[in-house]
Amino acid sequence: MSAQTKQFKVIGQRLQRPDGIDKVTGRARYGADIDAAGMLHGKILRSPHAHARILSIDTSAAEQLNGVMAVITRADFPTPHKGFEDVQDNCMAGDRVLYDGHAVAAVAATSKHIAKQAIKLIKVQYQVLPHVTDVEQAIQPDAPVVHSGLVSRRVPKGFSENVVRYSSFGHGDIETGFKAADAVLERTYKTEATHQGYIEPHACMASMGLDNRADMWVCTQGHFWIRNMCAGVMAMESASLRVTASEIGGGFGGKTTVFIEPVVLALAKKSGRAVKMVMTREEVLRATGPTVSTMMHVKVGMNKAGRITATYAKLFYQAGAYKQATVDFGAMPAFAPYALENVKTEGLDVITNRPRTASYRAPGAPPACFAAESAIDELCQELGLDPMEVRLINAAKGGTKSSYGPTFEDHGLIQCLEAAKAHPHWQAPLEINQGRGLAAGFWFNFGGETCVSVFLNNDGSVTVTEGNPDIGGSRASISMMVAEELGIPYEQVRTTVTDTGSLGPNEPTHGSRVTFAVGLAAIKSARAIIDEIRARLARMWEVDVTDVVWQDGAAHYTGNKAGTFEPLDLRQVADIANNLGGPIAGHHEANAEGAGVSFGVHIADTEVDPETGFTSVKRYTVIQDAGKAIQPDYVEGQLQGGAVQGIGWALNEEYVYGEDGCLQNTGFLDYRIPVASDLPMIDTVIVEVPNPGHPFGVRGVGETPIVPPLAAIANAVSRACGKRQVDLPMSPPKVLASMQKA
């Protein structure tokens, strides 16, 4: 039976998550919620300079402070394993600090108070070096250079050494395409860096024995990666470090890498005690997370019929102090929603004196999509075309050669556009000073390295063991899929996220992969259990295994001796399992393929105050293809949360750097994420075009919702105020200035 026609019993219901009660009562334990006997408190000293040479570090006064048990600098770290040099350097600076907030030294002390005092006693002599934090300045040939000698061969000439990587994608001949256009639009767009903004600061506790075996408790999206990275940075064997993931208070990509974790291990090693470290919000903003800031040149050609004839984008992505590939994930998806004969995108990776950027929900895609979808919207205005019709005319379908190379399988973009067109929001009247913006967005989705084990317990209940921290209800979704496959009630299944010592490696909770990939592996594990039960019962009944089928939660004999054997349900099988050869379990390990691409369409209504330039969001609708929504509440939650993060990026979030290269807004008061009173309800429409790569048709849904909002809001603001917005965030002074320009 295909996923489309299959009738589900458990899947699609709005069931409650197993961790829900713990999270509404305060019982759930997050990164900072655990202590150990004799535990010390760690604290990091951070650079006050954007770029400086470290001439000397004197730790003697700190070491002499009563209660200080260890002080470390880079000298306490081993030579890292190959490939972990940048990660180590970012966790603890070597001979240079590369950004404001870069770690320089760390202490472990018997109280937080003493640790705080101790870092003030560490004396660091700096030789301040010229710095650069702005992407446009960083590419100039005479810009201060962050790292020399990193420039890849393909990088075009004419830039500073900060332009370290070049990539390009596309097909056809854009010059021919532009000649065929009735209108060609060229614009430069800019976006500022934002932070993932998870409410839980990074927190970690670790201890290490004299044999260098260590245990760690940490809030992370992926404890297997934390283990691998810590092992790489500390030159350990992965097997000697067991990492347990706490409940996680948000990550959005920012908790897929290490910041404090290797430092805590180094302090635990030196002190011989358990060490706990919790970042302050200021540290989170100065030294973790942020996204790229960008400068993007875009050129789009369109004919009078609304057909896009050619697209071109040149993207400069400022990626922080170390080489990154984020720009590729802007260059590839920029024009992915469209079937194009002529498309070219170029990506240039620019390093600066800013924190090493980390992934943030569809990393790289939102800025590029903002530029591309803004240009298309402006061309629609110029040619007097309906932006919905133009998107329908040009939409990529199954079989379309994508803008970045591969040919798409079936996906739901057309269905999303049709649903958007039919939605009451699209036709609703607008009031004065209001504008409506439309944008489509794309994300690749991902499967990746996945290991799952499923156990039949003695009483017939089922335990699922998986390795992906649950941020938005995935334990419920995994349990639901296993219950569906086994034909048993949801309540009979419990899914547990286990530690790195109990399961094979798993990629983090990233890439919109968990419901797809972990679900796939859990379903296959459940199938292994079913096959094992069938084989054992066939032996017991002395019948052919092909005559034993699993249906509606029980084994049935269907051969010519039908009626001889009563069906056995899972609890009955569990009762006799030990007499039939012992415990029954299923497991599955794979790189999950077939994640299935994801498209979404957003409609935004904004009102711009002509006196102040202040924008308010009046109405917002998200339409997205989920393949199959396992638990619709959690799908809607992803669509709403992603959209609001995008609204924040569009309107008010930005990293503000001073002339000194230091971050000026290091708290939630000045780095302002959207609050409840900023927003309307976020309406959602779940479209279900099944993903052929998953037994139930699932597509990941987590990342796509942050891709369209930057453009949807910008298009709405541009139409509301009559001036095209090309510079994010659209803060009131910026919008007002654009309105006052002739």
Add this chain to the structure above:
Amino acid sequence: MSHSHVSTTINGQAVQYACPTDASLLEVLRDQLGMTGTKEGCGSGDCGACSVSLDGRLVCSCLVLGVEAQGRTVDTIEGMADKNKLHTLQTKFLEHAALQCGICTPGVLVAARSLLEKNPDPTEQEVRYWLAGNLCRCTGYDKIIRAVLEAAKAMREEQA
């Protein structure tokens, strides 16, 4: 650092502790009393994750000193459910999937309870403005607002 002796009432129970005079109520709750249901998101009163009630008034416990609880009444998330029975707000949060990661949830629940004590029939806008001091990065607030409005309705019906 000198310590002060404090006698207070937390979730209806008489509690005594000695705390450094510069320790926040949040630090006392979490580090000294092991009540980690109250969360720290910023330490500067900007995020609301550490919301508690102090003599019935909603405060950020990171902005209150531990010594300020002397002779007063503190209510935290741990006291919200009545033994084994969840508060209506807690039930509605689960029914409406009003949490994703859950780190802001204790603070949001404490703040929402404080609103409904003062205003049992708030409008959507009143809920949004009351909760504007409680940051949530996961949900976009939609399901939180719906859950609070539904809880208010259910509580009014219980009272009627």
